[in-house]
């Protein structure tokens with residue numbers, strides 16, 4: 001977490017610990033904290049304070065959008081499971097992607113009809129970092145399904161994109177604090193004024209009946225602190241991290257053969273360094289990296305004893321054998337030049353080791 005976000009939480013565990021729905025002076029103080037947070041969040045997200053709904057996580061925000069609308073949902077095949085699963089469970093339509101992971105606009109156009117209640121297209125892909133052209137998606141949805149709502153899962157967008165430019169294009173946006181230096185277990189769903197959604201969680205009627213449950217005041221304060229700081233640093237961090245990301249991928253490509261960049265750099269965020277390593281099994285590589293304190297992921301799921309490549313790479317049409325060697329490295333506000341140099345050394349020597357062992361095996 002960002003140190004400022006940790007600091008912002010602390011008073012709400014002690015002297016400011018009150019339920020903002022109460023009526024005494026301490027409750028009013030906690031309510032003021034939530035109101036102030038809502039104003040600041042709204043400013044960064046480019047919406048009005050009444051359009052901000054605090055949730056328990058990004059998954060809840062996504063589920064509320066898809067399930068709360070109730071009718072036919074459409075989404076892309078590379079969406080996070082928090083969008084994909086509710087869409088599929090409700091009998092929605094899943095549209096294919098191109099080789100960079102963008103939703104296929106021709107396929108989307110083919111399925112848009114007056115029956116569609118909601119279209120959900122992520123702003124940034126969580127595995128490979130692809131940035132969606134939401135203006136193009138918005139134009140298409142508004143012209144071919146003007147009655148449909150447009151939702152974007154912007155959970156991975158906060159560090160990289162100006163949300164004030166995205167907000168006017170869509171009706172609903174999802175966010176999660178732990179993706180930008182805030183705590184886990186708190187998120188936001190923005191709901192454009194006038195849009196009616198059935199709440200996923202009903203009870204005490206908090207958040208203007210849109211999300212019941214006692215407010216996580218400490219989490220909301222920390223989310224807000226992290227969001228404001230991320231927004232202030234966004235432009236300089238984009239430039240700094242793009243340089244480090246390029247050094248990481250170029251350093252790896254120079255040290256070992258068979259490094260395939262999954263998505264072109266100009267189509268993805270500065271923090272994403274996803275590559276596929278020819279002839280390598282991610283599982284073995286991640287084990288060696290972990291032993292050397294380099295923490296990365298592959299986004300593979302183990303199904304029926306066999307490692308399956310990620311649904312995102314499958315949607316992009318990445319060849320099965322190459323997808324089995326996926327390595328997902330991400331950079332953020334804590335990443336330093338030294339981290340990058342060490343990662344290059346460790347990944348390169350681990351890959352070389354695995355290749356030597358494979359050759360030596362009878």
Ligand code: PLP
Nearest residue numbers: 057058059080082126155156176
């Ligand atoms: N959507 C995307 C794109 C994500 O990357 C994540 C988290 O990994 C989520 C949704 C879910 O957010 P949360 O972990 O807060 O439930």
